[in-house]
Amino acid sequence: MGSHLLSKSSFIKGLQCDKHLYLYKYHYDEMDEFSEMQKAIFQRGTDVGVFAQKLFPGGKAATEGSPPDYKKGLKKTGELILQGGKIIYEAAFMFNEVLSIADIIVKEKNSLSRRSQAKTEWNIYEVKSSTSISETYLNDAALQYYVISNSGIEINDFSIIYINNQYIRKGELDITELFTIESVIDSILPLQKFVEENVERLKKVIREREMPGIDIGEHCHNPYTCSFFNYCRKHIPENSIFDFSGMHLKKKYELYRDGIIKLDDIPDDYSLNKNNGIQLDVYKSGEPLIDKDAIENFLSDLNYPLFFMDFETFQPAVPLYDNSKPYQQIPFQYSIHLKEKKDGELKHFEFLAESGADPRVKFIKGLLNDIKGEGDIVVYNKAFEVTRLKEIARDFPEYSDEIEKLILRIKDLMIPFQRKYYYAPEMMGSYSIKAVLPSLVPELSYDKLKIKEGGIASITFEGLQTETDMIIIAETREQLLEYCKLDTLAMVMILEKLESLEK
Numbered sequence: 001m002g003s004h005l006l007s008k009s010s011f012i013k014g015l016q017c018d019k020h021l022y023l024y025k026y027h028y029d030e031m032d033e034f035s036e037m038q039k040a041i042f043q044r045g046t047d048v049g050v051f052a053q054k055l056f057p058g059g060k061a062a063t064e065g066s067p068p069d070y071k072k073g074l075k076k077t078g079e080l081i082l083q084g085g086k087i088i089y090e091a092a093f094m095f096n097e098v099l100s101i102a103d104i105i106v107k108e109k110n111s112l113s114r115r116s117q118a119k120t121e122w123n124i125y126e127v128k129s130s131t132s133i134s135e136t137y138l139n140d141a142a143l144q145y146y147v148i149s150n151s152g153i154e155i156n157d158f159s160i161i162y163i164n165n166q167y168i169r170k171g172e173l174d175i176t177e178l179f180t181i182e183s184v185i186d187s188i189l190p191l192q193k194f195v196e197e198n199v200e201r202l203k204k205v206i207r208e209r210e211m212p213g214i215d216i217g218e219h220c221h222n223p224y225t226c227s228f229f230n231y232c233r234k235h236i237p238e239n240s241i242f243d244f245s246g247m248h249l250k251k252k253y254e255l256y257r258d259g260i261i262k263l264d265d266i267p268d269d270y271s272l273n274k275n276n277g278i279q280l281d282v283y284k285s286g287e288p289l290i291d292k293d294a295i296e297n298f299l300s301d302l303n304y305p306l307f308f309m310d311f312e313t314f315q316p317a318v319p320l321y322d323n324s325k326p327y328q329q330i331p332f333q334y335s336i337h338l339k340e341k342k343d344g345e346l347k348h349f350e351f352l353a354e355s356g357a358d359p360r361v362k363f364i365k366g367l368l369n370d371i372k373g374e375g376d377i378v379v380y381n382k383a384f385e386v387t388r389l390k391e392i393a394r395d396f397p398e399y400s401d402e403i404e405k406l407i408l409r410i411k412d413l414m415i416p417f418q419r420k421y422y423y424a425p426e427m428m429g430s431y432s433i434k435a436v437l438p439s440l441v442p443e444l445s446y447d448k449l450k451i452k453e454g455g456i457a458s459i460t461f462e463g464l465q466t467e468t469d470m471i472i473i474a475e476t477r478e479q480l481l482e483y484c485k486l487d488t489l490a491m492v493m494i495l496e497k498l499e500s501l502e503k
């Protein structure tokens with residue numbers, strides 16, 4: 001262990017749960033593996049942090065490396081301050097065995113102390129890649145204030161810099177509009193006693209070296225899903241009450257604390273909502289539930305030719321294109337399978353944007369062309385595609401009339417599964433296409449694909465924006481095309497299965 005016991009991140013872990021902090025310190029290897037999505041979110045946080053340094057140009061970095069070399073960082077921060085540095089990035093401080101690395105510190109002014117000696121004051125800035133300030137951010141800032149102010153630094157102000165999601169890019173990126181700088185000093189000063197007490201409490205947790213006897217509960221999900229979630233759940237069997245879809249966490253943990261853990265343990269007279277009741281009945285019977293009348297009714301409302309349509313989008317934190325906001329979902333790819341009639345051949349159309357330019361105009365032009373004519377458009381989760389289309393109509397009004405007509409043709413293949421016209425035990429309460437496919441069309445699978453879900457498609461395309469290796473670009477584009485194509489093919493086959501059930 002290093003010379004510090006706590007840091008910002010371990011303090012936040014400890015506030016969530018003593019055991020979380022203990023496991024992080026002594027059983028790091030048991031931590032859940034980070035998903036590709038989580039890694040991408042962390043990377044985004046780092047990138048936004050570096051980008052925000054442009055608000056205070058000309059500074060010097062005190063701490064570098066990943067993980068950061070904090071010992072060097074502490075030394076260099078001291079040196080930079082002594083040398084009269086005005087702006088320091090990643091400035092490291094330690095007090096009472098707590099380490100804090102501030103994103104940006106800026107020398108504010110030299111004022112006179114009571115003894116008429118020059119006194120230097122600093123503004124501290126913490127950068128977040130989110131679009132608002134949460135309670136956790138305030139606790140994090142309060143800890144930093146505690147460490148930095150007690151290290152002999154006079155703090156004039158403490159602010160959180162976060163992304164302004166109302167900013168619409170017009171031409172050159174306006175970094176002062178992209179970020180909101182909000183002083184939180186009035187919120188974190190009253191938290192200093194809370195910080196001090198918790199620092200002492202959490203240091204005791206670490207020193208005692210004894211696993212805190214804390215059971216799983218609602219706290220495992222708040223403010224973040226704990227990184228030892230699976231470790232603490234080894235005793236939860238398959239088909240447990242935690243698999244109930246849509247059931248409130250509070251209710252699940254009430255059952256758990258009452259010793260009702262397996263689905264088989266649910267008493268017959270236990271009151272469940274309709275969906276959870278179906279989920280339990282189907283689990284117990286082992287047979288799918290099929291409401292043929294409702295399925296027939298749904299199918300009778302579909303008009304051939306059918307266009308099976310799916311979009312992929314990405315959400316850059318820093319808007320890349322004119323007329324777009326931070327985190328706006330930018331459609332960059334579609335796949336369409338066209339089926340002229342029930343037993344007809346399939347035709348396939350697709351679009352995948354090149355990196356660099358705004359993909360939206362080429363996307364919508366291609367789509368309107370590929371999908372023109374008569375016939376319904378089948379999507380899975382209509383709200384997603386319709387919202388993206390409305391956003392394009394808003395940002396490029398010249399296409400709004402055609403888009404409106406297109407939206408009127410959209411039908412949602414998710415309905416029969418969401419409304420439980422068809423429900424099978426292996427769907428585990430979910431009605432996502434990834435849950436429905438193995439039950440209805442087991443022969444079709446995403447398993448062999450490099451890209452298996454939309455979130456990964458999104459970060460993969462974002463990664464292409466800076467990729468220069470032509471071979472990697474070509475391979476990645478191929479993977480994206482395969483993934484999106486499978487999404488629409490899955491819809492075709494799911495519909496065919498529903499049609500066969502109807503008979």
Ligand code: SF4
Nearest residue numbers: 017019020220226232
């Ligand atoms: S999973 Fe829950 S109980 Fe286990 S360490 Fe995390 S927060 Fe604590």
